[in-house]
Amino acid sequence: MRIFVTGAGGQIGSDLITTLRERGHEVHGSDLGPRPERLSADVPWHQLDVTDADRVAGVLGEVAPARVFHLAAILSARGEQIPLVTYAVNQTGTYNVLEACRTKGIEQLVFTSTIAVFGPGLPEYAGDDVPLRPTTMYGVTKVAGELLGEYYQRRFGLDFRGVRFPGLISATLPGGGTSDYALFMYVDGVRRGAYEAFCRADSRIPLMYMPDGLRALVELGDAPRAKLRRSIYNIAAFSPTAQQIADSVAGAIEGVRITFAPDPTRQAILDSWPRALDDRNAREDWGWKAAYDLDAMTADLVPRVRELLARTPGALDGHH
Numbered sequence: 001m002r003i004f005v006t007g008a009g010g011q012i013g014s015d016l017i018t019t020l021r022e023r024g025h026e027v028h029g030s031d032l033g034p035r036p037e038r039l040s041a042d043v044p045w046h047q048l049d050v051t052d053a054d055r056v057a058g059v060l061g062e063v064a065p066a067r068v069f070h071l072a073a074i075l076s077a078r079g080e081q082i083p084l085v086t087y088a089v090n091q092t093g094t095y096n097v098l099e100a101c102r103t104k105g106i107e108q109l110v111f112t113s114t115i116a117v118f119g120p121g122l123p124e125y126a127g128d129d130v131p132l133r134p135t136t137m138y139g140v141t142k143v144a145g146e147l148l149g150e151y152y153q154r155r156f157g158l159d160f161r162g163v164r165f166p167g168l169i170s171a172t173l174p175g176g177g178t179s180d181y182a183l184f185m186y187v188d189g190v191r192r193g194a195y196e197a198f199c200r201a202d203s204r205i206p207l208m209y210m211p212d213g214l215r216a217l218v219e220l221g222d223a224p225r226a227k228l229r230r231s232i233y234n235i236a237a238f239s240p241t242a243q244q245i246a247d248s249v250a251g252a253i254e255g256v257r258i259t260f261a262p263d264p265t266r267q268a269i270l271d272s273w274p275r276a277l278d279d280r281n282a283r284e285d286w287g288w289k290a291a292y293d294l295d296a297m298t299a300d301l302v303p304r305v306r307e308l309l310a311r312t313p314g315a316l317d318g319h320h
């Protein structure tokens with residue numbers, strides 16, 4: 001199948017493209033910048049700004065994929081620094097992609113939503129259909145993206161589906177998420193032997209290891225439509241406290257020092273999200289089940305981060 005991925009230069013994109021190609025698909029990537037170095041040079045790549053409606057329609061019309069994975073977005077912490085740009089990329093960008101799917105007759109759009117659609121006052125364990133009252137621009141635009149996609153499905157018959165991702169952890173740097181403290185415990189734990197987390201030690205949000213996240217996208221995209229009773233699904237893996245992640249990292253990296261210095265803005269965002277997600281609908285409808293728990297992730301990820309940094313010392317340089 002021919003597949004198109006927006007925002008493919010981000011934390012999920014390269015791994016998703018590689019996974020889809022391993023399954024025999026023809027995959028086109030796109031992002032503002034050029035093809036990331038870690039992607040094979042024969043991946044067709046399109047420099048694309050999703051806020052440019054004409055170009056989005058032009059590129060999607062030309063490539064004519066059967067399925068689009070729409071990943072392009074500015075994440076929660078970065079989004080609070082530039083809310084208007086975040087609105088344009090996440091909101092107008094999603095509208096432009098939906099419109100291009102409609103006008104170019106593209107069958108299926110897979111949307112990446114997030115636990116940031118939730119806001120304060122929810123039970124510790126949040127289901128799919130609780131009130132969505134996000135506090136961040138990122139969360140507001142993701143709620144609107146979910147609703148817009150459902151509208152396009154009802155009104156125009158677009159096959160729209162998506163997952164609400166927990167914080168994703170992998171050996172790739174994300175850009176400006178609030179869940180990044182978890183990932184940096186691993187990356188800085190390996191390269192510096194120390195990390196000062198921007199949250200409290202008792203912070204607890206849903207997290208997931210990237211291989212599970214990729215499998216969720218692939219499996220949801222492939223699930224027979226008749227089995228899906230809804231479009232957007234919570235998916236869950238594990239929900240450790242920041243201290244529990246630090247302990248797991250300490251078990252794998254000798255002498256690592258992880259400390260906590262909460263940043264009020266990012267801590268407030270973390271505190272507004274639920275502690276854990278109820279993903280029973282995803283389990284029942286399309287057989288979703290996470291494979292990795294915290295310690296299984298640590299055992300798999302630490303050697304990968306080591307190997308990556310040994311091979312390309314600057315590979316994970318970036319801002320915190």
Ligand code: VAH
Nearest residue numbers: 075076114167177178179
């Ligand atoms: C963020 N990683 O921190 C994203 C995510 C868990 C929320 O969507 O903004």
